[in-house]
Structures are given as structure tokens and as C-alpha cells.
Amino acid sequence: MPDKPNPARIPWHMVSPVVSYANYLNCHAGDSFGPRVIEDYQFLFVASGKGLVCIQGNAYEACSGDLFYYGPNVVHSIIADEAEPFSLYGLHFNWSSELVPVDRRIMPHISFVKGQEYTRMDNRICIGDNLSETLFIQDYQKLSRQVFLPYFERLVRVYGANEAFAPLQLRAYVIELLIAMKKTGEASELSLETTNPVVLAIADQLDQRVRERYDRQWLSQYTAYHPDHASRLFREHTGRTPYNYFMQRKIELVKQLLVSTNDTLLEIADHVQAGSIHAFTKWFTHMTGLSPGRFRKRSRMI
Numbered sequence: 001m002p003d004k005p006n007p008a009r010i011p012w013h014m015v016s017p018v019v020s021y022a023n024y025l026n027c028h029a030g031d032s033f034g035p036r037v038i039e040d041y042q043f044l045f046v047a048s049g050k051g052l053v054c055i056q057g058n059a060y061e062a063c064s065g066d067l068f069y070y071g072p073n074v075v076h077s078i079i080a081d082e083a084e085p086f087s088l089y090g091l092h093f094n095w096s097s098e099l100v101p102v103d104r105r106i107m108p109h110i111s112f113v114k115g116q117e118y119t120r121m122d123n124r125i126c127i128g129d130n131l132s133e134t135l136f137i138q139d140y141q142k143l144s145r146q147v148f149l150p151y152f153e154r155l156v157r158v159y160g161a162n163e164a165f166a167p168l169q170l171r172a173y174v175i176e177l178l179i180a181m182k183k184t185g186e187a188s189e190l191s192l193e194t195t196n197p198v199v200l201a202i203a204d205q206l207d208q209r210v211r212e213r214y215d216r217q218w219l220s221q222y223t224a225y226h227p228d229h230a231s232r233l234f235r236e237h238t239g240r241t242p243y244n245y246f247m248q249r250k251i252e253l254v255k256q257l258l259v260s261t262n263d264t265l266l267e268i269a270d271h272v273q274a275g276s277i278h279a280f281t282k283w284f285t286h287m288t289g290l291s292p293g294r295f296r297k298r299s300r301m302i
Contacts, residue, residue: 007124007136014096015127015178019170021092021108022159024152027051027080034077035113042092042108044068044078045152047145049086052079055139056120062086065145069137074121075113089152093174095125099167127178133289135182143184151177198223199237202230206246210253213273214246251287258296265292 020040027049035054044053046066053062055076060068063086070076080086092108100106128134151173158169205222219230219242234242250272257268269280284292 007122007126007138009126009128010095011129012127012133015175016096017093017171017174018097018099018167019091019093019155019159019174020100020106021090022152022155022170023090024087024156025090026087027085029080029082029085031080031085032078035075036077037073037075037111037113038070038092039072039109040092040094041071042069042090043152045089045091045143045148047087047089047149047152050081050084051086052081053077053140054079056118056123058139060140065143065148067141067143067148069139069141070123071121071125073119074123075118089156091152091155091174099171102162102164102166127182129289133182135178137181141181143181147184148177148180151180196233196237198225198230199234202234202242203238203245206242207249210246210249211272214243216243247287251284254284254292255288255295255299258292259299268292 024047044067046062046064048064051062053060053066053068053076055068055070056074060066062068068076078088124136124138126134126136155170155173155177158166158173163169202219202222205218209218216227216231219225219227219234223230223233225233231242234240234245238245254268254272254274257263257271261268263271265280266277269275269277272280274280274283281291284290284295288295290298
């Protein structure tokens, strides 16, 4: 079986979004849109209520705080619940292009799809150059309504104002939205929003062994489950694998050692069993975008 292709990637410094349309829609019971495709990209944010959003055959029961994403030619449909129809914010945009004056705006083109056969598109994108800075976006993610609703309210308000500086302001607000999504992801990377005792036990043991090399067989020692089953359980409850959780803990420990101690890089590499100084430097740079030496120097500057 061929490997799954890597998602599209945009470096942060190349993100120059241009908003082509932004609106708020208070749906009626059973309202439906699609199946359809668009020529640009769209964020669909659920402000309240319920409904069903289908993206390339994947059906999501949508509720308040859900964010959906799809790009050009990705088949999707939207159906409002009969009893509690949802209210939606829609944002059409392109990731990187020149700003267009208000009087030259072109409404996004939407085409409806007939039949069930279509070409499945890779509906994922990574923003950033390295793992620690990457914002990964796919079909669906859960956000805090309280935190993110104001971003979409503001985008719709500015779009409707039709002021000359609106295109620039909209670009700035979309960038703010993306950064907020990234920061929210960072905050949840080291937290475990679960009460599952097995998952919490795995996490506790991984925290205690963060200075060691990761060993997949630990999962059997901690749970009496096969490592594959334990890993699936951990991912179902946390959204990431035990290995990814462990390596994020390890990188945070290394950052702490670089900032708070005068240990040499070789000593720190030994502390966390990261192998040779070359392997340690390569790993840290890949994870953070900075070499260990540069990270330490930057962190200690006034």
C-alpha cells in the first residue's frame, strides 16, 4: 500500500490570506446546502444549534464550537437539524494572494455536485516549517465557542462595513484567528482532558520516564494491554499517540534545562538520552525551529 501523501504546507511567513466573503447564517429547520464544491477555501464555524456536515463522505454531527474546513473541489454538504437548526459563520478565503480593493470583490463560485462519485481530495494543510510551530488543519476540529466566536463576529462585521481598509483588516484578523488556533493547540498539547484511568496511568508513567529513551513495551507494563491497543486507547482519549505525548514532554524538559542550567549541550543530551550531540541538535532543531544553542541564547537575552 502506498504511503499517504503529506498534506500541503505553507510557511508562516508566506500566509497572506485574502477574504472573499464572510457571513452569518441563521438556518431554518432542515435547511440543506449541497453536495457542492467551491473554488477557494472555507472555514465553517457553528455558533449555536445542531446539524450535519459531510465532507467527502465523512459525516460529522455538528454543534456549537465546531470548526469545519475544506478547500477547492472538496465535496461537502450542510444540513441543519430539524429541532435545533444551527447558526453558522462562513468565511471564504485564499491562503496567499494579493489584496483586492472592496469595489473589485468577486463572490466565491459554488458548484453543485450530482451523484455519489467524485475524486477524493487531500483536505489537509500544515502551516509552519517545523513540528513545534505547525498548525495542522483538516476537516474538523473542536474549538471553544467562547474564545473563537468573537473572531468570526469581527470578520463578518468588517467584511460588511465595506471600508477601503477592510481587505487589509480582514487579512490581519484571519492571521489572528490562525495564531489563536495554534496557541489553543499548544495549550492542550501538555494537558489531558480525560478521566480515563488507563490513559492517565500511561501519561503518569511517561512523565516519570521522560529522561529515558521511549520504549513501546512500556505500554504493556503500564496497562497489561498489547502496545497497539494501549496506543489506540490513548489516542482516542487525547488526540495524540503516547510517543508524541512523550516527545513533547521531553522537548519541554530540554527547554527548561537550556534556560535554567549551565549544563553543556552534551550534558543535556546525556540527561535525556538523546544520543550524540549531532542527533540531539538535529532533533531539537526539527522540533522547535532553533538549534539548542540559539534557543538558549535567545531565552537569556534582555
